[in-house]
Amino acid sequence: MNVEVSTPLLGPRPIWPIEIVRGRNDRVWCADGRMFYDFYGGHAVALTGHAHRRVRRAVARQMRQLIFYSTSAELAVRNRAVESLVQRLPPGLGQVFFSNSGAEANENALKIALKLTGRNRLLAFQGSFHGRTLLALSVTDDPALRDAFRGLGPMVDFLPFADPRAIEEAAFDSAAAVILEPIQSMGGIRMADQVWYRRLIERAHKNGCLVIFDEIQTGLGRTGRWFFAGDDGIVPDILTLAKGLGSGIPVAATALRADLAASLKPHDLGSTFGGGPTAMAAVLATLEVLDSEHCIARAESLGARLAAGIRAHPEYESLGRGLLIGLRTQGPSRLLGEQLFRQGFLVGASRDPCVLRLLPPLTLRERSVDRFLDALDRVRPS
Numbered sequence: 001m002n003v004e005v006s007t008p009l010l011g012p013r014p015i016w017p018i019e020i021v022r023g024r025n026d027r028v029w030c031a032d033g034r035m036f037y038d039f040y041g042g043h044a045v046a047l048t049g050h051a052h053r054r055v056r057r058a059v060a061r062q063m064r065q066l067i068f069y070s071t072s073a074e075l076a077v078r079n080r081a082v083e084s085l086v087q088r089l090p091p092g093l094g095q096v097f098f099s100n101s102g103a104e105a106n107e108n109a110l111k112i113a114l115k116l117t118g119r120n121r122l123l124a125f126q127g128s129f130h131g132r133t134l135l136a137l138s139v140t141d142d143p144a145l146r147d148a149f150r151g152l153g154p155m156v157d158f159l160p161f162a163d164p165r166a167i168e169e170a171a172f173d174s175a176a177a178v179i180l181e182p183i184q185s186m187g188g189i190r191m192a193d194q195v196w197y198r199r200l201i202e203r204a205h206k207n208g209c210l211v212i213f214d215e216i217q218t219g220l221g222r223t224g225r226w227f228f229a230g231d232d233g234i235v236p237d238i239l240t241l242a243k244g245l246g247s248g249i250p251v252a253a254t255a256l257r258a259d260l261a262a263s264l265k266p267h268d269l270g271s272t273f274g275g276g277p278t279a280m281a282a283v284l285a286t287l288e289v290l291d292s293e294h295c296i297a298r299a300e301s302l303g304a305r306l307a308a309g310i311r312a313h314p315e316y317e318s319l320g321r322g323l324l325i326g327l328r329t330q331g332p333s334r335l336l337g338e339q340l341f342r343q344g345f346l347v348g349a350s351r352d353p354c355v356l357r358l359l360p361p362l363t364l365r366e367r368s369v370d371r372f373l374d375a376l377d378r379v380r381p382s
Contacts, residue, residue, distance in 0.1 A: 023050025047244025103131025188352030189326025
């Protein structure tokens, strides 16, 4: 359904033939007056919905006081934001560096691992997506994006995801880090069992290899808990965040263990715009909304409701956890996506041609879930 648009603007073409002009919670409106239920969230960014009043007010208040200053000066709002985030992070991940995007957060995580271990090899997984900067792209399993830059980064081994045998045979002893999305989103909402994650961490640590969890989509409550990491002894050495961290204001974070942070020099990490006051106000407001509106519990309960409604159709399968949902079809999912669009719903594709992604806001309303399931009853793509 990609739309060709004549414009000097470079980059991907629009997915849908619409111009979005306004958003409110889980809905967006177009220039022609049409309304859509947003079950895509602009790549999972609209974590607290579109134009949440609390986020809008916090950002506007901060911009009236100080739009920007760099890390050259102390900022009270930055200190409050990092303290608020650390309180919610898995145990042991008590040091945070702010940047601007998920790719940058992963770039910093990988740089830290390469620097501190002195090794020049990385491990990643088939089906992964970690970003488009050089190091992040080197561990992204997409030859169409990566091959033009082959040889410019470290050596990378791509392992089969969720394969126990691959974990036992992987060369952790020569790798600086292994990086993974706990649930592969672009790869088709793929996840492993808890034993696999624990064994991965155990094997990596035994061989001096750091573990990086890319929680850019799984973090901040989307899976029905604050982070995928943290339970059952599944805690990485470094964790990255972005997407919904600022409810649409660009901001990212790289969190790491205190002992790793202590090994870094003050100027090993840097970012002109990272940790700016406007972004930090958005982070604080986002975390407050997630708490005050019980968004994590909502992600769990409404995710279960969506999954059950999907499974009620024998031709569909529900994948994932919370409000990170894959809708697997028996044929090309693009056909279902187009019919849902005509019914007034925005959903995402994946690199698996049979899987659509549902990434709605955590402020999703129950009636929007019901209307989506009603629409699913009506469509029957051939």
